[in-house]
Amino acid sequence: MARKRKGEGQTALITGASMGIGVDLAECFAKDGYDVILTARSEPQLKDVATRLAAAHKIKATPIAIDLGTPGAGEKLAADIATRGLNVDVLVNNAGYGIAGKFDGSDRTSQLGMIDLNDRALAELTHIYWPRMLANRRGGVLNVASTASFQPGPLMAIYYASKAFVLSFSEALWKEAEGTGVHVTCLCPGPTVSNFRERAGTGRTNLAKNLGNAMASAPVARLGYRGWQKNRRVVITGGRNRMLATLVPFLPRKTLLGIVHGMQSPA
Numbered sequence: 001m002a003r004k005r006k007g008e009g010q011t012a013l014i015t016g017a018s019m020g021i022g023v024d025l026a027e028c029f030a031k032d033g034y035d036v037i038l039t040a041r042s043e044p045q046l047k048d049v050a051t052r053l054a055a056a057h058k059i060k061a062t063p064i065a066i067d068l069g070t071p072g073a074g075e076k077l078a079a080d081i082a083t084r085g086l087n088v089d090v091l092v093n094n095a096g097y098g099i100a101g102k103f104d105g106s107d108r109t110s111q112l113g114m115i116d117l118n119d120r121a122l123a124e125l126t127h128i129y130w131p132r133m134l135a136n137r138r139g140g141v142l143n144v145a146s147t148a149s150f151q152p153g154p155l156m157a158i159y160y161a162s163k164a165f166v167l168s169f170s171e172a173l174w175k176e177a178e179g180t181g182v183h184v185t186c187l188c189p190g191p192t193v194s195n196f197r198e199r200a201g202t203g204r205t206n207l208a209k210n211l212g213n214a215m216a217s218a219p220v221a222r223l224g225y226r227g228w229q230k231n232r233r234v235v236i237t238g239g240r241n242r243m244l245a246t247l248v249p250f251l252p253r254k255t256l257l258g259i260v261h262g263m264q265s266p267a
């Protein structure tokens with residue numbers, strides 16, 4: 001008789017699952033037998049990922065296309081999920097984007113859109129599914145932040161601040177969930193190969209120029225998934241990224257701001 005996989009009978013909702021890290025996170029859950037609900041804006045890509053994961057891992061994969069950056073999108077998504085008779089045991093808040101450049105002269109809609117997607121939708125979905133997780137004493141939340149969470153980011157100010165929110169919020173919930181059986185992990189990737197840089201326009205910065213060593217998205221996702229299984233509060237991917245994040249609190253803030261400004265400056 002085949003051994004029961006650890007996710008069988010549970011469902012993981014993964015946001016930003018049409019490409020990049022989100023696809024690999026969905027794969028981690030599917031491989032362990034979780035049914036998955038995949039969401040993002042690009043319907044054809046979502047359907048492709050769902051078809052592939054369902055066939056490869058013998059699970060149910062449901063694609064739902066929605067723009068999570070619009071107000072109330074979290075509630076709308078949850079209503080759609082409930083109408084389909086599905087439950088959410090694990091929430092993976094991965095959808096997000098960044099915009100590089102000076103705050104002055106930036107496009108207000110794109111700047112505020114980062115807060116709507118990276119923070120507001122993440123908090124809204126967590127607020128919706130959190131009570132059920134606590135009542136069931138299982139499941140939990142895996143939030144995708146960034147190494148940007150650990151310091152302010154001149155020339156990418158809103159993005160860094162939005163990811164600092166994700167780290168702070170996740171750590172607080174980790175503490176609130178202690179002893180309940182509900183796991184909370186904040187995954188903090190450093191530069192990772194995906195569509196992120198193209199959308200963010202970070203490809204022209206000193207940081208990007210000096211980073212031939214961006215990690216592939218699959219190992220980043222695996223580290224996050226394994227960390228979540230073990231209820232690790234924070235997972236920073238890559239030894240170099242872990243070392244830099246550890247050093248940050250010891251640097252004078254003014255020095256740190258100068259370093260990040262230099263890294264985010266055009267090459």
Ligand SMILES: NC(=O)c1ccc[n+]([C@@H]2O[C@H](COP(=O)([O-])OP(=O)(O)OC[C@H]3O[C@@H](n4cnc5c(N)ncnc54)[C@H](OP(=O)(O)O)[C@@H]3O)[C@@H](O)[C@H]2O)c1
Nearest residue numbers: 016018020021040041042068069096146191192194195196
């Ligand atoms: N790549 C890196 O270097 C890096 C480093 C640190 C942290 N991160 C974080 O990792 C997460 C995943 O990013 P990634 O690197 O995989 O980038 P990506 O390849 O650009 O993927 C982003 C995902 O978010 C979805 N998304 C974007 N806007 C959306 C919206 N308005 N509504 C719903 N879904 C939306 C995208 O799908 P659609 O376009 O189809 O909507 C896509 O599935 C993000 O939170 C990012 O901040 C990335």
